[in-house]
Amino acid sequence: MDIVVATLAYCLLVAGLFLGLWIYYDRRDHARFEAERRHVSFQCVRCGHLYALQGEHNRSNCALCGQENDRLRF
Numbered sequence: 383m384d385i386v387v388a389t390l391a392y393c394l395l396v397a398g399l400f401l402g403l404w405i406y407y408d409r410r411d412h413a414r415f416e417a418e419r420r421h422v423s424f425q426c427v428r429c430g431h432l433y434a435l436q437g438e439h440n441r442s443n444c445a446l447c448g449q450e451n452d453r454l455r456f
């Protein structure tokens with residue numbers, strides 16, 4: 383294999399590596415941002431307390447009385 387082909391192959395390999403890293407970190411940051419942005423609301427069935435949690439939760443305990451509540455659906 384001559385030196386030009388070897389150099390070209392090396393450059394493509396490095397470019398591909400950086401492209402892969404870029405896509406990986408972009409997707410990871412986007413997923414992190416979406417998880418931070420998303421809030422789930424709850425209303426306590428016992429005391430009526432309204433509260434919100436970050437991320438995905440289907441059930442949560444009330445901060446005031448400890449009652450386990452389902453998330454509010456709109």
Ligand SMILES: [Zn+2]
Nearest residue numbers: 426429444447
């Ligand atoms: Zn409560």
